Amino acid sequence: MYTIAIAIFIPFIAAALIPLIYKKIPSVNIGWFVLFIPLTLFIMLARYIPAVAAGETYIQTIKWIPSAGIDFTTYLDGLSMIFGLLITGVGTLVILYSIHYLSERESLGHFYVYLLMFMGSMLGVIFSDNLMVLYVFWELTSISSFLLIAFWYHRKQSRYGAQKSLLITVSGGVAMLAGFLMLYVMTGSFSIREILGLIGRYTDEPLFLAAMILVLLGAFTKSAQFPFHIWLPDAMEAPTPVSAYLHSATMVKAGIYLVARFTPIFGGEATWFYVVSCVGIFTLFWGSFNAVRQTDLKALLAYSTISQLGLIMSLFGLGSAALNSGYSEDSVIYTQATFAALFHLVNHSTFKGALFMVVGIIDHNVGTRDIRRLGGLMALMPVTFTIALIGSFSMAGLPPFNGFLSKEMFFESVLNVRNLELFQIGTWTTLFPVIAWVASILTFVYSMIIVFQTFFGEHQPDRLDRKAHEAPVGLLIAPSILAVLVVAIFFFPNLIGNYLIRPAMSAVYPMFPNADELTPHIKAWHGPNMALYMTIGVVVIGALLYIFLRFWRSVYTIVPMRWSLDALYNGTLSRMESVSTSFTNFYMTGFLRDYLVYIFLFFLSGVGGILLLTGGYSFDLTDDGPVTISEFIIVIVMMVAAGAILFAKSRLTAILLNGVLGYSIAIFFIVFRAPDLALTQIIVETVTTALFLLCFYFLPEWKKEKSTTQSKVVNGIVAILVGTAVTVIALAVQGDKMFESVSLYFENAYELAGGKNIVNTILGDFRAFDTMLEVVVLFIAGIGVYTLIKLKAGKEENDFED
Structure with a gap:
């Protein structure tokens, strides 16, 4: 009955059992046991695909804190289905990859505990209907990702990246919580479904706009939108399986999910349209612009992820315009942007996951990710090269790969916005296709950098830490599966469109009666049109920019690094630490x-x-x-x-x-x-x-x-x-x-609790939970004292033996 709730808690239960299994069977890689968790969950969710595609939704409620309106309610529809399949499907491949990537000398028990905690938290985010429950899981994703990013805690940069991601994402999460509480104050409900039905009465309320901005802050910080994107490149200090999972397929998509889920609530407003679409389109440009300057393959992929997330976010913003004027032929045109966003969401998870794994293989096999030290690896690593070629060309938007299809739909969407007569947008609509086109050119450039500067050119064995060789089969299975999906989706895109994206469109536009009209037939050839001409321009100009890259790359030195957002973050943090230290020294006198x-x-x-x-x-x-x-x-x-x-x-x-x-x-x-x-x-x-x-x-x-x-x-x-x-x-x-004295209530202790001694009944019945916690505190203190005594006794024995 509670299948979805069970699916959320299975990773947490498995995480609790891993230390026991890891201790009992130390000779077996614990990853093989963990692998069955996401695989089972993927199969469990896949069984619902036909029913959800037919329009079914599944709601399951477990009473939790009914007096506060907080219930553990899970909600499975088309939108949560897409994300659920990505979390469990990509999670399965990442764990398979990690089994062969991580050394058995690593603390694998801790690694898989953190990874399963994150997986369960993400499932909790996408399946929760109650805002407070969603927030709890939201912050659990931040905590578990912090632990994963800092997995190699002996590295200074890993600790720095983990702290940076935690500070930014948790700050956004707190802002989002304030927005949720404002929604509750207005509507009297924590249920997303109920708020959707009630919110129309409160759009003129002062709290409505504030709630919208606060919710978007949570989404933007988690999905690395400008100017909060600075945490993502530093988070790449995590092991490659973490980067492939958190920063391409799951964690950074949590903000995307939030925007998609709240589009029916806020989407008809001009502020939502402007903020989401403009922040997204600028993030697309800024991420692609900075990706070209990177010399570390992982850093390049980090900025490319920022860019692709901006693309998806901007499409959701453009698609929200359809909610302003109600259901009509014109509004259906704008829904195509949301369709493109959902389609690219799936495509991005496939090609970016494959590319992260390829970079991990290169780093694992040759000991470096520095592009300046790489080159000529095609003949030595032919399978890895093939996967990199497929992933990079898909990211560049070239056929016959799935990125080409969603990129064409992206161009069509930004071109359609020029005809938008809502929100008094005027001539500003011209900027959307221009920025999108320039960003796509830069995307083409950094995609070519990955392929040609890594695998072509002169091989430099003396500059590598290890002798280059092809990766073992175990490392190649997961990225190969993703590469096959990249090609398969290009040839059979409508399987994804009809069975996954169409029901998700119904979730984003629940007020539109006909989901079939919102789901276009995906095809690679639309004849000569403006989108095709833009693609040709991307390839031609992108190729020229790549060829002459060394002549114009100096443009990145114009603005000094001390003016960057990273420098602003570091400077602010340093000043805050200095002020707090001075203030602490002022009042911490020691007396x-x-x-x-x-x-x-x-x-x-x-x-x-x-x-x-x-x-x-x-x-x-x-x-x-x-x-x-x-x-x-x-x-x-x-x-x-x-x-x-x-x-x-x-x-x-x-x-x-x-x-x-x-x-x-x-x-x-x-x-x-x-x-x-x-x-x-x-x-x-x-x-x-x-x-x-x-x-x-x-x-x-x-x-x-x-x-x-x-x-x-x-x-x-x-x-x-x-x-x-x-x-x-x-x-x-x-x-x-x-007020009336509270003692009058306790005087009736015999009837209420069956005890004649009021003090005893207060301690044992009325304050039972508080008393239990006091006992727990004493128990913990006792364990601490016992531990210290044993440690001291053990030390004395060792000293005596010495």
């Missing part, structure tokens, strides 16, 4: 009395200030009970003991005076007829006094710190003010009861 002064001053300014502003310091003593002589005596004893502690000359005297305070409180409990509390207080006071005496017996002689007159005056004033504030608060609380 306990200073810390107490800070705490008490904050208490006075916060609580005392509120009392003064609200007039809550008034109190009435007329209804108070009489104070007996015995109570006066106890209070006087406590005052004398407290004052005497300040002038005690030894620790022993101070401890005994402190015990007088504790036992006096116990006497108060007896006077007020609370024997159980009195007994508890006596036991606690006796134990703590004995422990104090035992501990202080072994400490050196107590030498009081000499204080200046100024510090004594400050401490005295603060002490008097705090004592006065606490007294006023106690009197004000007793004299002005704004």
Whole structure:
């Protein structure tokens, strides 16, 4: 019944079991066990393809926190199906590749735990209907990707890249959370499906625009859109299987998924159209422009990923224009941009995944990814060359590869936007095809760099760390499968179009009645048209730019690196660290009395200030009970003991005076007829006094710190003010009861919890969860003490043996 929910949790369960399996069978590569997890999930999801293609959706709900409107609701439709198949399908190939790529000397147990955590988190993101559940999984992707990027933590750059990705993506996630809460405030629901039906009433609300921008911040940071793209190149310090999985097929597509899922909610608005399409198209250009300058193959692929993500994002922005005017023939034209986005989403995962694996093979076999040291590898690595050729030419948009089909649809979409009469867009529409065309030329250039500068030219064995040779079969299987898919999709694109993209289009445009009209028939030849002429121009001008690359590459030196976004990020982080260090050094003086002064001053300014502003310091003593002589005596004893502690000359005297305070409180409990509390207080006071005496017996002689007159005056004033504030608060609380006393509820403890002792029922029933956590804390502390004792005992034994 809960198939999709089970699919989400299977990777987490497997991740929990891996350490046990890895410990029991250390001689077997744990990757072979992990491989069955995504493969099983892929087959499980593939069984739903015919039903989802026929228009079925599957909703499953598990009650979680119903009082807060948070349920674990999973939702399988065409859109989540595409992403689910990519996550599990590419995940299967990546794990197969990693089995042969990673050495058994690596910490494989940790690696596969992190990878499965990430896989489960991504499945949770795409299948969650509840915004809060989606957010939980969203941040889990950031945490697990942080662990994967920092897998080689002994490398400084790996730690830097992991920190950078975490800071940027988590910051965007927090912004997205604020947007989700705004949607809840407006609609009263956390369900995406319910919000979709209600949001039309709230488009004029001030929170609507704010929620839209905050949600987009989360999407842009995760999908490496400008100017948040700077984390992705540094994340390439991760092992190649991680790069192939996280940064081409899954993690960076989470933001794409978010934009696609929220297009029906925000898509009819001009702000959504402008922000998504403009940020996307500029990211496309900026990524391709910077990719050409890279000399590291992995860095080149990182910027190419940024560029391709910008292409997909811009298409979703252009496609959102169809929601502004409702269902019509004109609006259906604009939906083709969304179709192209979904199609290129699939294509990009195939050719980019293959290219990352190829780069991993090159690095694995020759010991470098530096293009300046490579060349002439075609004859030595013919299979790797073939895969690289297929992936690069597909990325460049050449036939007969799937990238050509989606790139042609991209050109047609940016050309169609020129006829758009919505949002008062005017002549700005001309910029879209121009920027798209220039970016595609640059894409062609860096695609040729991958092929020709790596595999053609002169072989330089003396500049390589290892002798070049073809990769073993195990490393070639996964990229070969992806390369075959690149070609197969070109010849049979409508299988993808009809069974995967068409139901996804229905999810993006649920208000449009006929999904068939939204799904064009994909074909390679459309006759001579503007899109074809643009492609010819890309090939001709791109080839010329590649041939004369050395003459114009100096353009990248015009703007100094200190003006880059990376320099801005590093400078900002450095300044924040400097300011925080200075501030910390200011208040972390090393003296306990200073810390107490800070705490008490904050208490006075916060609580005392509120009392003064609200007039809550008034109190009435007329209804108070009489104070007996015995109570006066106890209070006087406590005052004398407290004052005497300040002038005690030894620790022993101070401890005994402190015990007088504790036992006096116990006497108060007896006077007020609370024997159980009195007994508890006596036991606690006796134990703590004995422990104090035992501990202080072994400490050196107590030498009081000499204080200046100024510090004594400050401490005295603060002490008097705090004592006065606490007294006023106690009197004000007793004299002005704004609400009915909570004790009235607990007085009915026998009927509610079956216990005659109110204190016991509060601890065991009403506060059961809190009490359980306290026990857990004590248990953990006990384990820590036991561990330290064992470690010390073990060290002493080793020292004795030595």
